[in-house]
Every structure is written in structure tokens, then in C-alpha cells.
Amino acid sequence: MYEEKNMEPDFLKRPKTNPFRTPDYYFESLEDRVMGNIEYQKKRESSSTRIIRLLKPALGLAASFALVYVLVYYPINTFLLKDTAKTAVTDTITADWLNEYSINLTSVDENLIVNAIFSEDTTNLAETNPDEFLAYLSTGLNDVEIYSEIQN
Amino acid sequence: MIVSGMTNDQQIVDSLKDPVTKELAFRHLISKYKERLYWHIRKIVLNHDDTDDVLQNTFIKIWNGLDSFRAESSLFTWLYRIATNESITFLNQRKRKNMSSLTDENQYLIDNLEGDSYFDGDEWQMLLQKAVATLPDKQRLVFNMKYFDEIKYEDMSEILETSVGALKASYHHAVKKVEEFVKSHETRIEP
Numbered sequence: 654m655y656e657e658k659n660m661e662p663d664f665l666k667r668p669k670t671n672p673f674r675t676p677d678y679y680f681e682s683l684e685d686r687v688m689g690n691i692e693y694q695k696k697r698e699s700s701s702t703r704i705i706r707l708l709k710p711a712l713g714l715a716a717s718f719a720l721v722y723v724l725v726y727y728p729i730n731t732f733l734l735k736d737t738a739k740t741a742v743t744d745t746i747t748a749d750w751l752n753e754y755s756i757n758l759t760s761v762d763e764n765l766i767v768n769a770i771f772s773e774d775t776t777n778l779a780e781t782n783p784d785e786f787l788a789y790l791s792t793g794l795n796d797v798e799i800y801s802e803i804q805n
Numbered sequence: 806m807i808v809s810g811m812t813n814d815q816q817i818v819d820s821l822k823d824p825v826t827k828e829l830a831f832r833h834l835i836s837k838y839k840e841r842l843y844w845h846i847r848k849i850v851l852n853h854d855d856t857d858d859v860l861q862n863t864f865i866k867i868w869n870g871l872d873s874f875r876a877e878s879s880l881f882t883w884l885y886r887i888a889t890n891e892s893i894t895f896l897n898q899r900k901r902k903n904m905s906s907l908t909d910e911n912q913y914l915i916d917n918l919e920g921d922s923y924f925d926g927d928e929w930q931m932l933l934q935k936a937v938a939t940l941p942d943k944q945r946l947v948f949n950m951k952y953f954d955e956i957k958y959e960d961m962s963e964i965l966e967t968s969v970g971a972l973k974a975s976y977h978h979a980v981k982k983v984e985e986f987v988k989s990h991e992t993r994i995e996p
Contacts, residue, residue, distance in 0.1 A: 672926025
């Protein structure tokens with residue numbers, strides 16, 4: 654690249670000079686400053702290590718509590734208590750449902766039932782037209798079934 | 806003990822491995838490479854104060870990374886690689902802090918150059934530095950290392966971990982751009 658001198662851009666032919674300078678004696682003290690910085694860094698690291706060493710037991714204890722919370726308290730709270738709550742809701746629903754849909758035997762008069770069974774009063778039945786009675790009974794039957802019922 | 810007569814890199818590296826001689830060997834390493842690394846960093850960040858910060862960080866990184874140094878690459882290329890990475894990281898951090906748009910990216914470097922009290926160059930040298938400052942990061946690195954530091958492409962390839970062919974292409978593009986910038990601005994410089 655640019656081996657042929659006549660192909661070189663003009664600025665490459667100019668003499669190279671360093672336009673930058675440093676403060677006086679800058680390089681003379683550089684080793685001491687670098688080593689000073691390294692020492693400072695070492696001290697800072699060792700002090701942070703000492704702080705960590707002091708905090709270690711407390712951090713360990715806190716971590717243990719956190720672990721116990723995560724492994725024991727949280728699952729109990731989340732799963733077991735939730736199941737208990739679900740069961741309680743189910744129990745309530747069952748009781749309500751039974752109350753609503755079951756026959757309340759305490760409110761039924763036993764005497765009325767006995768009288769109805771053993772009564773010989775057929776007035777209500779006599780008043781019923783046999784054709785109407787047959788029509789009522791046959792509402793759920795088709796023609797063939799009605800015919801076979803009549804024949805029998 | 807090798808330390809007292811430490812002149813070559815291998816002696817320095819051997820002494821750095823021994824805890825007894827480590828610190829003294831490191832002082833030798835700083836002494837040997839401080840100027841070369843300083844000027845390498847200075848051409849990237851341009852300002853003396855920034856260069857000083859980056860150079861200090863570079864030596865601290867070198868000290869911390871001594872155990873990870875393998876003799877696969879030479880000490881010189883390893884040091885240059887750390888210095889280059891530190892410089893680029895520093896510039897990126899500064900650019901992120903100061904930049905409001907991508908077009909300001911190189912303006913930051915030019916401002917850095919103009920505000921540097923340790924720049925003694927004439928108008929032509931200022932123009933050349935501004936032209937270099939407008940280059941993309943990679944091209945700027947390659948141009949500086951080839952034009953100013955006269956580092957061989959093979960060494961540059963190890964430092965920048967880029968193929969020689971790619972480096973040659975980068976340098977070629979950089980030279981073209983610098984030439985165009987100089988031509989378009991040179992007429993404004995009074996003779």
C-alpha cells in the first residue's frame with residue numbers, strides 16, 4: 654500500500670512531528686503513582702473483604718430465615734390454607750343446598766298424610782271424566798302405545 | 806536474582822511470577838513501557854489528563870491480570886492490547902456521557918484536542934489531528950499505529966486481533982479520508 658512514492662497523498666510526505674507534550678517530570682514519578690494506586694486498591698479491597706467478613710453471620714442468619722420462609726411458611730400459607738378455605742366454602746354450599754332442596758319433614762303434618770292414605774273419600778276422583786283421565790295419562794305416549802294399553 | 810539486571814521481556818515475565826520479585830519487576834515493566842503506552846493512549850484520547858487516567862488504569866489492569874498472562878503473545882502486544890481496550894472503553898464511556906447524538910461523537914474528540922493545554926502543534930498539525938479524529942474508531946486506531954507509531958501490520962494484527970488484510974484496508978480507507986479532510990480544510994489555513 655502506497656509503495657510508489659508518487660502515489661502517496663501529500664500529507665504523508667510531510668515530516669512527522671509529535672505536537673503533544675506532557676507536564677514536566679511527568680514520567681519520572683509515574684512508577685510511584687501507579688504502585689500507590691495499586692496499594693490503595695488492595696487496601697480498599699481488603700476493607701471491603703473485612704466488612705463482608707463482619708456481615709457474614711448476619712447475612713447467613715437472614716438468608717436462613719428467608720430460606721425457611723420460602724420452603725416452609727410460604728407453601729403452607731399458599732397451598733394448605735387455600736385448600737382449607739376451599740373445603741369451608743364447599744361445606745357451606747352443601748349445607749345451603751340441602752336446606753333449600755330437601756323436604757322439611759318438621760313442617761309436614763303427619764295426620765294429614767295418614768288421613769289421605771286411609772281415607773275412603775273418592776269424591777274428587779268420581780268427578781273426573783274418564784276420557785280426560787285417559788288423555789292426561791297418555792300425553793307422554795305415542796299412538797301405538799296408547800292402542801296397546803287400551804287393548805290390555 | 807534476575808531483577809537487578811532485567812532488560813528483556815522474558816526476564817521481566819519470569820520475575821513477575823516470583824512473589825518476592827514481583828513488585829520490583831513490575832516497576833521495571835512500568836519503566837520500560839510507560840512512555841510507549843502513554844503516547845499510544847494519548848493519540849487515541851488526545852487529552853493529557855484523560856491519558857493519565859487511562860494509563861493508570863491500564864497499569865492496574867496489567868497488575869491484576871499478571872496471572873492470566875500467557876507467553877503465547879509477546880509482553881509488548883499484551884500490554885498494547887490492554888492499553889487499547891482501556892482507551893476505547895474510556896472514550897465510549899465519555900461519549901455516552903457527553904453525547905446527545907451520533908454526529909457529536911467525533912466532536913467530543915475535537916473539543917478534547919482544542920481544550921488540551923499540552924498541545925503545542927501548529928495549524929497544520931491541529932488540522933491533521935482533527936482529520937484523524939473524524940475517522941471511525943477502528944480506522945483511527947490503525948492509522949495512529951501505522952502512521953505515528955510505525956507498528957508493523959503483523960504486531961498490529963495481534964494487538965487488535967484483526968487480519969493483516971483487514972488492517973491494510975482500514976489504513977488505506979483512513980488515509981483517503983484524512984487526505985480528503987485535509988484538502989477540504991487546508992485552504993483555510995493561512996500560509
